[in-house]
Amino acid sequence: MTAHHAHPAPPLTLDDLARLDDLAAEEKAPDEVREGLATVRAPVTMPPGERLRLKDGGTFILPEGSFYGRAMTETELHEMGTLRAPDTPPRPHRPLWQPLLHYPRPTGPSLKMMRRINGTAVIPLTTGVYGEYPPRQTFFPSGFPWSCIGRIFIRNDAGSPNWDASGTAVLVGKRAVLTAAHAVPWGAPNASIQFVAGYFDGNSSAGAGGQSWATAAHGYAGQDVTAHDMAVLRLADPLGDWLGGMGARPFDDSWRGGAYWTSVGYPGDVDNGERPSFQSSIHVIDDDEDGDAQELEHHADETPGDSGGAFFGTWSDGPYAVGTVSGFEQVSGPLSIGNEDNNISAGGNALTGLVNFARTTWT
Template sequence: MGQGLGRVGRLFVWTDASRPGWDNSGTAALLGTRTILTASHMVPWGSSNWKALFIPADYNGSSLYGSSAASWVTNAQGYSNHSQGDDMAVMRLAVALGDSFGYFGNRTYNSAWQDQSVWTLPGYPGDKDNPPAERPWLHLNFPIIDDDNDGAGVELEYRADAYHGQSGAPVFAWFNGSPDVVGTHSGCEDNFGEPRQNCAAGGAALTNLVRWARSTWP
């Protein structure tokens, strides 16, 4: 994934920590020394016995940085009753991986950036490779074509290629040499009579959530 490879990784989630196999996988990104950002629907909010594992730069089942480059999640905070625009959550890592791999900055999306082909969407889509979702993919230089207030956040719409496994992936661009996230991939919008769009959750809700995590989980 180029510069900052370890900032994005695969997230494995068990709804019941006592079972050997994980139930769901998606994407997450380092937004602090021990904070990752993902989609709220990746968190099994109704379970009292869940666990999650984050593997940065996961490739064919292990990190490109070695077996020690991984961390279990110890806590989560986000919008459990979410809409598309606030389908976001932060998770605390037991290991401060951001100290080793760096982490993304973040910004509140500005609608003046609409239609600028500057955004990147990484992740682990399940329709690529065999076995699926085992290697990272990138969609580069696409525009955000619309933004709508939705829930506590803002729904950012785009037509970048995406699939199951990319839930929680960061939507980011480079600002003065810094890769800054404006949204986390949440799924798609399929309204009657309108073209189908993929979308991310963003806005001030994301900025505030990341700020809270960084100050609470240094």
């Protein structure tokens, strides 16, 4: 008698979600949550041993070498396979004061348009855009889980007045966000990353306090391989308790070809990254195993700024990330036979192991 492996149930399709009612907030947010989301936190880092000096008239003088923000004090790369996945995938968390929206609220045009000399419109040609699905749509990130997704601003030197790059991340724990490892400046001794939840037109949709600075970053030593291109950042503030967070689970082969998945990010070629955009009903073409990690191949439209974004599906108990947006691949075969190109998200048990590490370590 042959034993058959029982495959886990797939996520809900967009048609399934369309038949479900959104859920209103069921409780009033506690005072500490309302205060936390309303309070501007502007940390200033000063050289060791220095302190603020008070001028006549009550104004403060910052010592030379001070800067706004904070540098990460801990970065660590774990050997592949050392962060074991839990028996039960980390589940999503929706605070009862956050409404549940199955579909985000769309905003203006989804693509920046250029024009030819004669005035006709042209869509910018960018790597990683396939046009197989409806164009990426910008949205206002209100409610759960949309306000849990945010933009990250990366500085190789925390004292620099300007950020060097930006990407996307999603809350997955009390103080943890999931992003791409290649977004983290691992070798920089004084780097900083700021996460702004629900970033929209320069601000957090959750309030002035809906942002936090990363104090630590953990990833895998093999992050130069796309399957392990994932990292978690520890935030100075418990945004995950205030706004909620996604769960995480590995992709199952039986889900290949199903139009279950949504990709969300802040690509520079859509409203200059100032508004989040999403694409839904995506299907995974193939998945390649690399130890405990997976490369999920698909044709969602993803370009610079999407890196680190959640590639997720929604089950009856909420949204689970099965991958984090990594990059774009081109494969060339002999005589062009077998040529292909795909966008890649990093996932697998490596993902759930990393998220579980962040949740259990950063309480």
